[in-house]
Amino acid sequence: MRGTPLLLGLTLAAIAATAAYAAGPDLGAVQQAATNWPAIGMFLFFVLMTLGITYKAAKGTKSAADFYAAGGGISAGTNALAIAGDYMSAASFLGISGLVYTSGFDGLIYSTGFLVGWPIVLFLIAERLRNLGKFTFADVASFRLDQTSIRIISATGTLVVVAFYLIAQMVGAGKLIQLLFGLPYLYAVVIVGVLMIVYVAFGGMKATTWVQVIKACLLLGGATFMAGAVLYSYGFNPEILFKKAVDVHPKGDAIMAPGGLVSNPVEAISLGVGLMFGTAGLPHILMRFFTVSDAQAARKSVFYATGLIGYFYILTFIIGFGGIALLMSDPSYFKLGAAGTFDKLKDMIGGTNMVAVNLANAVGGPYFLGFISAVAFATILAVVAGLTLAGASAVSHDLYAQVIARGRTTETAEVRLSKIAAVFIGIVAIVLGYIFENQNVAFMVGLAFSVAASCNFPVLAMSILWRGTTTWGALTGGLVGLVAAVTMVVLSKAVWVTTLGHAAALFPYDNPALFSMPLAFATIWLVSLMDRSRRAQRERAAFEAQFVRSETGIGASGAHAH
Amino acid sequence: MSGSTVGGLGGRVTPIGVAGADTVDPHLERIARTPEFQQLVHERTRFGWILTGLMLVVYFGFIGLIAFDKSVMAIKVGGGTASLGLFLGVFVILFAFLLTGIYVARANTRFDALSDALHRKVRQ
Structure with missing residues (x-):
């Protein structure tokens, strides 16, 4: 797999050296691009602005509530933008538009899957989470269960999700910045790591929130402009755009129908389960619900966020089709073969993940290309900042304060530890990003979603919704889900064959959620039923009080209590 | 420990579940009914x-x-x-x-x- 682009790169290196890519910077697959000054300038502006915000946020961050939950004073609209900012990663912007470019309709399978988790979050989780919780979803899951056990399993689930998600983002960031800005891989990874440490350690949730809000506005604005420019080229008639796309695409009319992305029914459904329920178990997303004042605000923020994210996915779809229609017949966006020929699907400069970036150049010129490059970098920064904060909170609030110190700690000590954890996570992320530079990390975001759907979501949902859940049930179920999801992914084709080089996959599907998630739920149910301990009886009896609070918010602290 | 102190944002970090799990607040019981x-x-x-x-x-x-x-x-x-x-x-x-x-x-x-x-x- 990895040999191919390298070989391609070598054979094309000579041509690339002589051919002048006047239309845009050279985004060669393995080469570092020429330094892109407009992009770097705009990115520096973004960094300065966010550092200013971080400085202001740091001055206003005193209590633990300020650090973990921005004092609970974020409005529904702001939180919605921050949720969207957290969720719209560079992977969805560049990856889905690239997928639409190569396969057309298949891109929609991901877009819809990423979106439909939100209604589930709203109907079952959001308000109850706000009513029961404080800073992390472990607060909610352990509300009436044993603090030590439940926080350990929740924090483990959180850290595993954060680790896989972070590695994927760091490696993506390194490669992307190499291509877009012409900076060496290691520089890029270090810049991302250092900035995310600064945002989180100094500015806590306030800075993280505003970084996400700014990024969401930039990304939505940029994508709106691009999709608008594409539609403008075709007289705002999507039908003409589709027709043109079908005409120039090598797969022709097949791009309007499901293709080879999901080869069999089980795979398709398992992917859907993972995407849908994974959203409801992502720790950095769940944490956002504690930043608003009450259940009403939590509810409204999901509604707005669903609208923003849905709108964004429709834009990426138009951008992907715009890429087909506007780029495919223009040789200046491709690495040309000896006879001036090129493969429309394989030879795009920088790879098909660069469709949105190349399209930015096509519709808006080099300065808009610089803008979109800067937005892509900002996008990664915002997502990793959210992940780092979630990881640091799991370490300080769940593992340290409740498990190690058993509640006998001060708020100041806990926040200090959280900042140290953020620095540590940042350094680990830089190191892992460096180690994994040449590894295939594409499966890692999928793995993060699968673990979220198979460990975090079942533990959280069962502890809130089912009276019978006991500590033993939640603990074993969460553990089974976690181990099952990771094992199945390791034994699947993406890791067992592609990364580890074995001949055949031991687990036939790429997505484990269809199996691992029900397994987790069944284990929680069965073990809880069999649990006859005194503690289990107490926990079932304590459901009533938790239930009243989760449904009404009575007993929940006001957000501005400090 | 009742639900009303559970989520107190200020002050010391207090454990939530264990201690209060077997004493159900009569106030909440009344609400539930x-x-x-x-x-x-x-x-x-x-x-x-x-x-x-x-x-x-x-x-x-x-x-x-x-x-x-x-x-x-x-x-x-x-x-x-x-x-x-x-x-x-x-x-x-x-x-x-x-x-x-x-x-x-x-x-x-x-x-x-x-x-x-x-x-x-x-x-x-």
């Missing part, structure tokens, strides 16, 4: 699960068609280029947004009114 609470929970839970069911049916219907009958998704709509699958995909996105809107509209009016009534009664 009020007709307002039971009405609120009954209506909201039912509504939430119905909407969840609708979302599952629509989304897995879409995925099911992709999985089991790709040819249906390729059918052309209105003699143009756009396929049925494309319209269905966009429909799923709009439907998800619409459902959240329906829930929020209902919650802002009906559920909040029930909840306010309950809060007023409890405070007396």
Whole structure:
């Protein structure tokens, strides 16, 4: 797999050296691009602005509530933008538009899957989470269960999700910045790591929130402009755009129908389960619900966020089709073969993940290309900042304060530890990003979603919704889900064959959620039923009080209590 | 330890569950027995699960068609280029947004009114 682009790169290196890519910077697959000054300038502006915000946020961050939950004073609209900012990663912007470019309709399978988790979050989780919780979803899951056990399993689930998600983002960031800005891989990874440490350690949730809000506005604005420019080229008639796309695409009319992305029914459904329920178990997303004042605000923020994210996915779809229609017949966006020929699907400069970036150049010129490059970098920064904060909170609030110190700690000590954890996570992320530079990390975001759907979501949902859940049930179920999801992914084709080089996959599907998630739920149910301990009886009896609070918010602290 | 101190944001970090698990607050018990609470929970839970069911049916219907009958998704709509699958995909996105809107509209009016009534009664 990895040999191919390298070989391609070598054979094309000579041509690339002589051919002048006047239309845009050279985004060669393995080469570092020429330094892109407009992009770097705009990115520096973004960094300065966010550092200013971080400085202001740091001055206003005193209590633990300020650090973990921005004092609970974020409005529904702001939180919605921050949720969207957290969720719209560079992977969805560049990856889905690239997928639409190569396969057309298949891109929609991901877009819809990423979106439909939100209604589930709203109907079952959001308000109850706000009513029961404080800073992390472990607060909610352990509300009436044993603090030590439940926080350990929740924090483990959180850290595993954060680790896989972070590695994927760091490696993506390194490669992307190499291509877009012409900076060496290691520089890029270090810049991302250092900035995310600064945002989180100094500015806590306030800075993280505003970084996400700014990024969401930039990304939505940029994508709106691009999709608008594409539609403008075709007289705002999507039908003409589709027709043109079908005409120039090598797969022709097949791009309007499901293709080879999901080869069999089980795979398709398992992917859907993972995407849908994974959203409801992502720790950095769940944490956002504690930043608003009450259940009403939590509810409204999901509604707005669903609208923003849905709108964004429709834009990426138009951008992907715009890429087909506007780029495919223009040789200046491709690495040309000896006879001036090129493969429309394989030879795009920088790879098909660069469709949105190349399209930015096509519709808006080099300065808009610089803008979109800067937005892509900002996008990664915002997502990793959210992940780092979630990881640091799991370490300080769940593992340290409740498990190690058993509640006998001060708020100041806990926040200090959280900042140290953020620095540590940042350094680990830089190191892992460096180690994994040449590894295939594409499966890692999928793995993060699968673990979220198979460990975090079942533990959280069962502890809130089912009276019978006991500590033993939640603990074993969460553990089974976690181990099952990771094992199945390791034994699947993406890791067992592609990364580890074995001949055949031991687990036939790429997505484990269809199996691992029900397994987790069944284990929680069965073990809880069999649990006859005194503690289990107490926990079932304590459901009533938790239930009243989760449904009404009575007993929940006001957000501005400090 | 009762629910009222559980989420206190200020002050020392206090463990939530263990200590208070076997002493159920009589105040909360009383709330749980009020007709307002039971009405609120009954209506909201039912509504939430119905909407969840609708979302599952629509989304897995879409995925099911992709999985089991790709040819249906390729059918052309209105003699143009756009396929049925494309319209269905966009429909799923709009439907998800619409459902959240329906829930929020209902919650802002009906559920909040029930909840306010309950809060007023409890405070007396």
